């Protein structure tokens with residue numbers, strides 16, 4: 001699953017839903033893979049305002065990926081003066097669009113429950129006593 | 132008519148096969164009224180909309196929305212995510228979507244970005260207020276009971292299992308009382324999962340008493356975040372029964388805040 005997907009998910013348990021600690025989910029024992037995709041500058045630009053930048057910083061740190069800038073990059077930083085995609089945009093593209101968790105676990109920071117990721121598909125189904 | 136994504140790789144032993152309801156959803160999303168409405172809710176250059184389909188099955192509807200993003204949403208910077216309770220369906224959805232996107236690229240069409248297929252009970256895993264367009268083709272057939280898993284149920288087990296396949300197939304169709312048991316649960320999640328500009332498209336059959344369903348949605352309390360009232364309209368239908376046709380799609384959204 002793409003790292004970007006984690007921007008939209010929380011722990012699936014009701015008791016965690018309204019707690020800040022249930023977001024983002026924390027990757028454990030994650031095996032990453034890179035899936036090449038064409039760069040879409042418009043997409044990165046319009047995606048940025050939706051990103052929880054703090055959460056993305058936590059994720060990159062936990063996964064041992066290169067650190068993100070302290071603040072969300074401004075739209076102007078996404079293109080060079082000649083209008084070509086900047087290094088910042090390319091880095092964001094690689095991180096958000098191409099970096100995926102192939103296998104591993106996703107842990108909730110509130111209840112500690114771990115969800116499995118297998119063959120790139122995360123399973124958030126809970127046993128009935130945990131819903 | 133836009134081309135329908137290929138699903139020839141999908142194993143229909145345990146995944147719902149695209150049917151009249153799936154095609155009605157495709158037609159609805161591509162209709163002039165809905166493409167205009169979608170564009171007015173998430174205009175080009177507003178933050179990228181997140182499109183979530185719940186109960187993707189083969190993935191045909193989500194793949195269609197992703198591949199034809201330019202024509203439907205008027206923009207290619209949309210994100211699509213699929214949820215299903217059936218792990219086989221999550222995998223099939225990913226394949227169907229990626230294949231459709233690849234074909235769209237080949238045809239030089241503006242397609243959106245498919246994120247993932249994930250396994251979840253309806254929208255339980257979604258971050259609150261994250262979804263801009265939600266699509267749901269529910270198990271809407273009225274049945275005496277909801278399906279219960281066979282003994283020693285293991286969805287991950289490879290190979291074939293008749294009991295498991297029967298269970299997974301009935302999950303996609305059996306809706307319990309009035310065919311509404313699962314849909315009622317999804318409806319109850321909408322106020323917290325939809326964004327302020329969020330829209331939900333839900334397929335219903337005549338047995339679901341759609342007029343009653345829409346009436347109760349219009350009575351939902353006014354949301355605190357950004358105001359407005361809940362609206363629900365029938366936006367398409369198929370079948371030739373009198374009154375409410377056999378199948379229909381309703382659109383649920385929030386009005387502008389009142390001055």
Ligand SMILES: [Zn+2]
Nearest residue numbers: 011016108111
């Ligand atoms: Zn939790």
